[in-house]
Amino acid sequence: MKDKKPSVVVPLKTNARHLQQLFTGLESLARKGFISLMYERNVEQHHKASVFIKVDNAQIYIDCSDSPDIHKEEYQHCELYFKRTLRKEDRQTLSKLRPFGLYFEVYPSFRSLMTLRRFLSFSNDGMKGKGKTVVKLLDSDNKLGFMPRESAFYSSKKATGKGQALKVLFYVRLWDPESDKEFEISDIERTDREKINTSRIKTIRLLKQKFKENALVGVMDDNYSRKVAPDLIVDKSKTSKKQYLSQVNSASVCIATTGLHGSIGAKFAEYVALGKAIVTESFDYVLPGTLDEPGHYLEFNSPEQCVEKVSQLFDTPNMLEQMESMNIRYAQQYMTSEKMVSRIVEEVKLDTLL
Known part of the structure; x- marks a missing residue:
């Protein structure tokens, strides 16, 4: 029956x-x-x-x-x-x-x-x-x-061909520690936002310094970013959803940071679903299947360590390619x-x- x-x-x-x-x-x-x-x-x-x-x-x-x-x-x-x-x-x-x-x-x-x-x-x-x-x-x-x-997801696309420069991507938003459209910010949340912003700004500056024109990095344009990091603002033409995903596909390594409350952000999931090599802030949450370091990503806990991990992938092509393959397999098995x-x-x- x-x-x-x-x-x-x-x-x-x-x-x-x-x-x-x-x-x-x-x-x-x-x-x-x-x-x-x-x-x-x-x-x-x-x-x-x-x-x-x-x-x-x-x-x-x-x-x-x-x-x-x-x-x-x-x-x-x-x-x-x-x-x-x-x-x-x-x-x-x-x-x-x-x-x-x-x-x-x-x-x-x-x-x-x-x-x-x-x-x-x-x-x-x-x-x-x-x-x-x-x-x-x-x-x-x-x-x-x-x-x-x-x-648009779950199929592996090589970001670079032979002889082309490897690129690292890190587009991120800053969180206004004083105001939010949806809820009132507590003292703990204010401190958390300030810590996140400081780390993200320093990471972007170090990546620009190390990888120069091969660093696709910057912060989203809003009133708070204009006040604290105007020189790091990315043109809005590059951060629309369509253009952003195009930029992700063109990058060899993508950087993810934890979201508010230490959550795994949507960007990390998008990177996995697009079969990218990933450098991410540490997280410790339960996921279906096996998704771990160093097979699927490399972890960092400071801006300086982030740059080191990106360099490690750039200098080890086999490791980068294996990570791409493992992430697309994970996405096809658990994320569709x-x-x-x-x-x-x-x-x-x-x-x-x-």
Whole structure:
């Protein structure tokens, strides 16, 4: 007897950027007939990076927020809790926790009525704004605009040919320690932001000094950056999502820093999904599969060490190429939206059998 396809029900309370991987995987699997997917629309909306979903009537909580803190009330009301920023000690002591995996913003590479209706459910821009949303989402080949479609990832592209100079990329934003559009900043967060900014600025200056024209580095343009590091601001033409991903593809080594709350940032995930060699600040979170040093990345804990690790990869071509290959394999096995959602569904099935 053929197994019944899994049923997934999602109350559309949020359409947060951090959850686009999840939505893309759900809609892709539903399109191929591997799951039955239903969105519930008559619900109160918010913009949090977390959502409850039902998988064959099991309450599953997906938490893609930056913070490693566990949402205690949601933990009590779910059967399994998939967390993006998952600490080892929490995984060992809280039995419902599972790793969500590396997050980055990605959208379907196909025209999807389900995707379109999902976005329109959250559009409050009037008819003109809704029209723009329709055009953008139906433009699956990115001929009229740009969205990071999944087809742009998971295939290895060599950044340089024989005889061409190796390039290092580090485009990053600075965090204003005094204000934030979304929430009030605590004293601890203010200190954290100041520390992050100081390290990022010093790292960029050292990379420019060492690698000169082969350093694709700088900070994003905003009021705070203009005040503290105006000479390091990157032209906005290079930092649009389309141009940024083009720059990533042209680089041989990409640098990642931890995000707020010490989370693994979306840039790190994009580098892995594009099969890049990576130098990253240290992190210690639980991920599916094996992703470790020195096979998939090299770690640094100071601006000076960052430059040393980039030089190590530049001076060891075999190591760089092996890292590229290992990262693209990891991405294909664990990071495609379909694989990510399929793993969640399989873990739910396994949990119900125990």
